[in-house]
Amino acid sequence: MSLAERVARAVDAAPIVDLHTHLFAPQFGALNLWGIDELLTYHYLVAETLRAEPKVSPEAFFARDKAAQADLVWDALFVRRSPLSEATSGVATVLHAFGLDPAAKDLREARAFFAARRVEQHVEDVLRLAGVTALAMTNDPTDPAERAVWEAGVAPDPRFHAALRVDRLVSSQDLARELDRWIARMRPRYLAISVEEVSAPPRAVLDVCRAHDLPFAMMIGVTRAVNPRLGVAGDGMRAVSLAPLERLAAENPDVRFLITTLARENTHALCVVARKFANVLPFGCWWFMNNPSLIEETTSMRLEMLGPTFVPQHSDARVLDQLIYKWRHARRSIASALSRRYAAMSVAPTDAQIERDARALLGGIAGEWLGA
Ligand code: RAT
Ligand code: ZN
DSSP states (O other): OOHHHHHHHHHHSSSEEEEEOOOOOOGGGGGGGOOOOHTTTTTTHHHHHHOOOOTOOOHHHSSSSSHHHHHHHHIIISSOOOOOSHHHHHHHHHHTTTOOOOOOSSSSHHHHHHTTTHHHHHHHHHHHHEEEEEEEOOTTTTTTHOOOOHTTTTOOOEEEEEEEETTGGGOOTHHHHHHHHHHHHHHOOEEEESSSSSOOOHHHHHHHHHTTOOOOOOOEOTTTTSGGGGGGGOEEEOOOHHHHHHHHHOOTSOOOOEEESSGGGGGGHHHHHHHHTTTTEOOOOOOGGSSSHHHHEEEEEEEHHHHOBBOOOOOOOTTTHHHHHHHHHHHHHHHHHHHHHHTTSSSSSOOOHHHHHHIIIHHHHHHHHHHH
């Protein structure tokens, strides 16, 4: 077997711990999204459809019901064009995994397939096909639908870990009390925020992270609503200074920071910060970085600068079935970066070393930070 094959085999076999998703455990009912209409109305594909079909206004698109939106996306991106983008090729990967035809003229067969699925079995099948053993949700108590589920006393599937998202919560009057209350209810594995530029979070956030020994995740570089007509598909990105992150990590050595950046230009700077501060863990190739070429490039850089002490990818899945493609595709890019790295070394790795590295990168390190 060639080195590349040995590495691909180890990476394929390594269990995944997915550090950031927008998925919900099946106990959250309708918040757990799955099936063809949800896959096709993913906001990445909405942006691509409105670009491919400039005659369809965003307002006209959003006025349609979900099935009619999905029909339009299918026609624009899969029937009249080839699904070459990462987000479209991902849908094709999912359909193929379920034995469905990614070149079908319409969605009849796919809809019939998903309609016949039982949700519990579907969750099991997707996690197995993706090789995911644990994942983090994104839990925002300011969202009324989600809040109602927590207040009803939900006990989520133990593979779905809570992550307390504080983007909106940070503006509450009595932040410290709100944080304590939601930590007690959700038992989150970390707190998280997405920001345009890095700035120190409110003191109460760092205090609870310290008190409960919870990491604080910062997702850096998103500019919300650069095109507000596109709704959630309308956000953009900026490359930003990571100097404030250095200060934050230096001033809070007892807080662990999970960091991902949206701009390709910030990837290298983040590696340098992580070399200086062991309490900073670079994770994932986020959103506009979640493309095979950028994952391979980013993973290569991180391997060279950090060795196996980072988390190469998270899925950011919003629809359960996306786990299949996000992880199948990411595994290929990670395996390719890893085998190029081994090939560049003067001593060939043993199978045991390859397996140890693959397990650490795909799930081991994320599992330690998540306590999963
Ligand atoms: O990647 C996405 O789906 C974005 O819409 C965001 O949700 C982003 O991942 C975030 O968590 O802010
Ligand atoms: Zn996200």
